[in-house]
Amino acid sequence: MSTAATRTSLFSGPYALATVGMVAIVAVAAFQNLAMTTVMPEISRDLDGETLYALAFAAPLAAGVPGMVLAGNWADRAGGRVVAWVSAGLFAVGTAVVMLAPTIEVFLAGRLVEGFGAGAIDVVLYVLVARIFPAELHAPVFAGFAAAWVVPALIGPALAGIVTDVWDWHWVFAGALVIAVGAFGLLVPTLSRLHPPEASLRPPWQRARIGWSVAAAVAVLLLNVAPDLGTWARVVAVVIGLAGTWSALRPLLPAGTFRAAPGLPSVILLRGLVAASFFGSEAYVPFLLQAEDGLSASAAGLALTVAALSWAGASWVHGRLGEDRLSAQRTFGVGLALVLVSLVAALAVASFGLPWWLLVVGWFVGGAGMGAIYPRTSMLTLRFSGEGDDGFASSALTIADASGSVVGLAVTGLLFTGAGGAEGTLSFTLVFAAMLVIGSLAVAAVRRLGPVPSAASAALPAGPRSTRGVRGPSSSGASG
Template identity: 25%
Template sequence: MTKHAKFIITIALMLGMALAALDTTIVGTAMPSIVGKLGGITLYSWVFSIYLLTSTTTVPIYGKLADLYGRKPLFLFGTTLFLIGSVTSGLAQSMEQLIVFRAIQGLGAGAVMPIVLTIIGDIFNLEERAKVQGLFSGVWGLSSIVGPFVGGLIVDHFSWHWVFFINIPFGLVSMLLLIFTFKETVERKKHHLDYLGTLTLTGSVVALLFALLQGGTSWAWNSFQSIALFAATIVLFGLFAWAEQRAEEPILPFVLFKNRIITISSIGGIVLGILMFGITTYVPLFVQGVKGGSATSAGITLGPLLLAWPITSTISSKIIIKLGYRFTAVVGMLGAAAGVGMTALFNDQTSLTFIVVAMLLIGAGLGFASSAFILSVQNAVPWNLRGVATASTQFFRTMGGTVGVAIMGTILNAQMAVRFAPIYAHFADIASRLPHDIAPANVLLTPALRASLPMAFLTQLQTALSQSLFWVYGLMLVLAVIGFATMFSLPGGPAEKHAYKPTEEELAKHTSNEPVEMLSGMG
């Protein structure tokens, strides 16, 4: 492959990366305002969780299909579906519609990120990959910084619907560039798709999410519905594990996890996903609900996190080559844990400086850790497993975010129910004059209504929301500490020491120039 072709492909993939980054940060910042206008605070976490659900369960499927049929057609299909979901989300007229269209968007997003990272692994060798990884992290960070700011401006000055339409030009240009420049050689043979594994995995995750998001709100935790859903989760996951051991071409080969690097990186990915999605989901809620900020100020608050991430990712890519995965991942998770620990101290008196420092620490830590996880996994497997292996890291990251955000939403709803009721009872006269179709937390997210409230009532509501969010941040802190301790299990030493070494038989089998280059690039 020529340098010119690599350059054009890299631009196409960078646009694809920007597509995913813009969507994640714009929606996270805009959601408090969207909920304030559409209502449905109890559905808040569903908008994130349904997107993460569909994008999570499809990641290993896309990864496997990319190994079987090639990266290019799967990337184009996923991007097209993502854009369809973006357009329909932008046209949504209710929270229920938005949730449905976000599910479609997630079905496409499941292909974008893992296949972008897989193509990077295909066309660059390890040393080049470490440099390029920093470049792509920079694109992620820049898009993420612009996303909240632009999203906040759109929500504050125009209609929130437009935050989804911004994806369209990036997606179309990315697809066109890849169509005309990316050529790949795929071994054509008869394949056996793992339909049973796909269905049981998806069913297991859906049952778990319904149990977590509806339990304690729509029905009691000890009700028949909750017990049945948790039981279905266990049974379906058991069937998934059984199916994967017998499938000719499993979507998530368990043999991968015999490799300690992949196992530990997967655990780290789960924690990273919980922290990443948890912070970007609930810090904007704190800024707007407790501090009384706008969507724009909420986006700016996330800026330090999203700026620190690509900077440290660029630095860590170089450190990994010399000092290895363990050192980089340990440093990263330590920084993230310190930052999350600061968020647990947030209250209505917290200064902007304190919030900025916390975001910087979290962003810096996640930047170090994410590079270590991606490069270690890609470097540990041969070309024919790189797609599914890369997808597995994305799967566990988004799975962590999916389940994590769902659990946090459940905790937040339960805490708000306990704390808001006494306040409404104490200020019964004021509460009776509020619109009956607006939930208590939505009062804090509706600027016009908020401005009409007496200070004493408003202050107690802010304190109640802050205290409720404490338990969300506390959960993230516990998991961050667990992630930090787990990283010591990664092997030490330079990355090259742990690279996959193709056997003579594999080298002989892959006689065409491109696959040989791919294999040799691993070591």
């Protein structure tokens, strides 16, 4: 099978339509993610929601957590086809609500529904990878997912900014909805190949895990609502939110995740910490460029464009070099160093009023670091996962990804609002300093990784396999 797989491309035989459909879905997520980050400063002003700025990004990620868990369990029981249809429907409904939102409250409600659907469809994509593609094609698939960000990165931020400047931000989401419907249509034929398992092999409903996922979503949302509360209520919300997040996430992640146990737990923790530091910061990059340097929405989106391009480029290089020349420890070491450089650059611009282009360059460097880290964490999750648990494996990494991002956004939201918002002198400085500290903690997870199984040892002769992927629809950045 290894020899046959090496002679097979992603666009041959049974893989072609699946590849096109999945990449199209990731491209939609990329456009939505980059457009949202670009125009959110304008939305917050229009809907009078600056204190809930971070919550607009955190809401869909938090709602995605129960979406991921439910979808993983449901896909293991039903095969994934019905899960995909329900997930896509919820995403479309949520996007429509966001598009028509007259108030910040309605906007946030739409983001919750949209996020639940996005989290679920994200799991479906990686179940597809597990059950259709052999292990030798996983790295090219992940590189393809990263490459799906290239075109949206080139035109997404600028297009969203121009549409907002010329017409209105509502039209940005209208365009995203149309593209999403078309992308899902490409995936429909492939969904018929996700057959349900035999009745004797279907796992039971994991009601406890689903309940914990709902509790985790509520806890992290409470953290993100805290900036809009009074002083004492804010303190109570933070304490309860932190305790609830820690307690609820423990049953949803592999045992030993929070102490960086060797193997899969350390990979999951690394993904969460990197997501927290990078995406917790990225939401404020266009905000800083618009508030402090006076750039337009389309111009401020340049930082997101270059980061997405370098992310895709680094992921492509990662797939080409192979594991013989690029070990896991070396990949994570270089990737983390690049991410930390980007955070230092953002901190310097925010603190000392350095030229705005330095932040753009720094974010380009950070995108390359993420492009190295994400596909390797995805590959290692596949390696460390056991046979027959692809639903759990898919949801575990996406939960860490989403939860880390939401916690990062909660921290930055609290600091930003507490320091006076866009008018405060230290607001942006505190945001990037805190994320630099969180990013530095990821070094400990890398040191605890332990031995990594080879690709040959992970290959199975036939049947379903466990999986997890790269930057997908719910990556914040979101998303792919």
